[in-house]
Amino acid sequence: xxxxxxxxxxxxxxxxxxxxxxxxxxxxxxxxxxxxxxxxxxxxxxxxxxxxxxxxxxxxxxxxxxxxxxxxxxxxxxxxxxxxxxxxxxxxxxxxxxxxxxxxxxxxxxxxxxxxxxxxxxxxxxxxxxxxxxxxxxxxxxxxxxxxxxxxxxxxxxxxxxxxxxxxxxxxxxxxxxxxxxxxxxxxxxxxxxxxxxxxxxxxxxxxxxxxxxxxxxxxxxxxxxxxxxxxxxxxxxxxxxxxxxxxxxxxxxxxxxxxxxxxxxxxxxxxxxxxxxxxxxxxxxxxxxxxxxxxxxxxxxxxxxxxxxxxxxxxxxxxxxxxxxxxxxxxxxxxxxxxxxxxxxxxxxxxxxxxxxxxxxxxxxxxxxxxxxxxxxxxxxxxxxxxxxxxxxxxxxxx
Numbered sequence: 001x002x003x004x005x006x007x008x009x010x011x012x013x014x015x016x017x018x019x020x021x022x023x024x025x026x027x028x029x030x031x032x033x034x035x036x037x038x039x040x041x042x043x044x045x046x047x048x049x050x051x052x053x054x055x056x057x058x059x060x061x062x063x064x065x066x067x068x069x070x071x072x073x074x075x076x077x078x079x080x081x082x083x084x085x086x087x088x089x090x091x092x093x094x095x096x097x098x099x100x101x102x103x104x105x106x107x108x109x110x111x112x113x114x115x116x117x118x119x120x121x122x123x124x125x126x127x128x129x130x131x132x133x134x135x136x137x138x139x140x141x142x143x144x145x146x147x148x149x150x151x152x153x154x155x156x157x158x159x160x161x162x163x164x165x166x167x168x169x170x171x172x173x174x175x176x177x178x179x180x181x182x183x184x185x186x187x188x189x190x191x192x193x194x195x196x197x198x199x200x201x202x203x204x205x206x207x208x209x210x211x212x213x214x215x216x217x218x219x220x221x222x223x224x225x226x227x228x229x230x231x232x233x234x235x236x237x238x239x240x241x242x243x244x245x246x247x248x249x250x251x252x253x254x255x256x257x258x259x260x261x262x263x264x265x266x267x268x269x270x271x272x273x274x275x276x277x278x279x280x281x282x283x284x285x286x287x288x289x290x291x292x293x294x295x296x297x298x299x300x301x302x303x304x305x306x307x308x309x310x311x312x313x314x315x316x317x318x319x320x321x322x323x324x325x326x327x328x329x330x331x332x333x334x335x336x337x338x339x340x341x342x343x344x345x346x347x348x349x350x351x352x353x354x355x356x357x358x359x360x361x362x363x364x365x366x367x368x369x370x371x372x373x374x375x376x377x378x379x380x381x382x383x384x385x386x387x388x389x390x391x392x393x394x395x396x397x398x399x400x
Contacts, residue, residue, distance in 0.1 A: 003101035004279035004400065006272055008115075008367035009038055009187045010262035013203045013355045016120030021200040022191055022259040027056070027063050027119040030191065030261035031071035035113060037189050038263055039077065045275060046077035050109050053100050055092025055116030056085050056359035060128045062119060071117070087359070090326060091288070091385045091393035092116050093262060094362025098395055100266040101283040111271040115263035115363035125257070125358065132389055143238040143294040145231040147388055148222035150296045151254070151327035152247045153235050157295070158333050162248040165328035166215040169253035169352045171342070172325060173210040176349025180206055184348055184375060187367040205256040205355045215252040223247035238294040253328040258355025262363035280370050284380075284396040285311035291390040297330050299392020300384040301337040307382065307394040315340055318396070319378035322365040324385040325350035334384070347372060361385065362393070373399050 011030055014022030022030070031054060039046050052075075054068035069083030088095040093116030100114035131138045138144070145153075155165065179185060180202065190201045226232035232245045265277075272279055287306035291299045300323055308314060315338045323331040323345050331345060348368060351361065362385055369381040384394040 001105050001107055001268055003104040003266055003283045004269060004272055005281045005283065005366070005370065005397065006265040006267060006277045006279050007038060007042065008262065008264040008363060008370055009034060009189060010360070010364045010367050011191050011260050012188055012200045013205060013258040013260040013357060014191070014200050015204045016257035016259050016355070018121065020121045020259060021204055023121040024193065025191055025199060027067060027117045027122065028070050028074055030119065030259065031067060031117040032074035033191060034115065034261045034263040035071060035075035035077065038113065038265055042275070042277060047080065048111050048271065048275065049077055049081060049113055051112045052081060052083040053096040053112060053114040054083065054085050055088065055096045055362065057087055057089055057092055057118060058123045058125060058128045059085060059087060061123050063123045067117060088391070088393065089388040090324065090358055091362055091387040091391065092359040093364065094366065094383055094385060094393050094395055097264050097266060097363055097366055098286040101286065104266055104268050111267035113263050113265055115261065116359035117261035118357040118359040119259045120257045120357060121259050143234050145235050145294060146222065146225060147297065147326070148249055149226050149231045149235055149245070150294065151249050151329050152222055152226065152245050153239065153295050154297060154329040154333050155248045156242055156246045157239065158336060160248065160329050160332050164332065165248045165253040166212060168328040168332055169215055170210055170212055172346065172349045172352040173207055175347060176206045176353035177208045179348035184371065186371050203354050205258055206353050218250040218252045220247040221250050221254065235294055249327050249329070253352060255326050255351035255356035258357050260355070260357035260360050260364065262360045262367060264363055264366055279400040281397040281399050284398050286395045289392045291392060293390035296388065296390040297326060297386040298333055299386050299390065300330065300334045300394065303392030303394040304338065304382060304384050307396050311396050313396070318380050318382045319344070320347065320369060320372055320381045321345045322369045322381070322383045324356065324361055324365065325352045326356060326386050328352065330386050369397065
């Protein structure tokens with residue numbers, strides 16, 4: 001049985017700090033607005049939607065207590081609607097879509113919504129604690145370091161300079177500026193308050209005034225952490241061929257912290273026909289892949305190879321890629337490893353410009369990719385994200 005994506009929509013992204021436009025909006029509100037927008041857009045018979053699967057990374061405070069079910073309760077879909085919240089770190093939003101597709105392909109479910117949410121202004125990254133970074137009995141044997149150190153390790157090991165990273169970041173901003181100007185983000189909608197007033201109508205983090213000179217003036221974010229806290233030594237102990245880590249990443253060439261939510265409608269052909277829906281794409285293949293937790297962010301390439309192999313494809317068969325820009329070195333290494341040209345990757349900018357609302361990003365990339373495949377009249381696309389702890393996730397879709 002095929003699993004079809006009937007739509008994938010997202011909120012605008014707001015800056016994830018106390019000055020961000022969406023700080024007044026709870027993550028429940030953001031997720032519920034996605035559900036309501038989807039239902040309104042397609043005049044859904046919501047009694048036929050069986051479950052909500054949502055990714056969310058920091059599941060405490062406003063995002064605790066199964067936010068998927070909380071949002072389902074606020075959605076107006078009905079008391080029948082169940083909800084489950086999952087955490088595959090930065091891959092959570094895509095994992096949610098993949099799990100929904102698996103339910104449909106197995107025949108266990110017919111129509112689900114899946115996506116993710118993260119309010120990084122209200123629930124700070126890392127506030128849930130956890131042994132992976134805080135328990136020495138876990139971290140020391142695994143040579144586990146913070147992600148920023150891993151990103152700089154990738155840059156050092158694979159030969160990416162500060163200028164390389166800044167040039168990539170500049171291109172991400174300029175591509176996002178062009179996409180915004182040309183109205184390419186067609187699956188995006190405005191966030192509103194309880195009175196129906198628009199809180200934010202554009203992606204707040206895009207910076208059209210970005211210059212190479214400005215990026216060049218920013219201080220490295222992880223140099224002091226690496227040297228003073230000893231994380232550089234931990235990484236070099238694992239990679240002794242490296243004499244010193246070149247700290248090239250800073251706020252301008254790393255993913256922006258933002259708020260946002262996204263949702264996809266995933267179902268069988270019969271379920272779509274019953275609702276009078278036309279599918280936009282189908283899920284061809286999905287994969288996850290584990291990597292070394294020290295360099296941890298190189299998972300997109302092996303995960304993509306696995307998904308391509310399962311689909312009987314090679315990377316040249318893919319028309320467009322969305323590779324999450326957690327740090328500039330991540331998509332740069334992906335392009336180097338798979339041999340994919342930059343003009344096929346993140347053509348409308350990525351998380352460096354638009355932001356990375358952890359649990360939502362994977363589903364957001366799904367919507368961005370489908371929009372662009374339709375705009376360019378292309379057929380196949382691949383979404384992939386690096387994941388903390390040493391993982392990668394990938395999904396191949398095909399337009400219908």
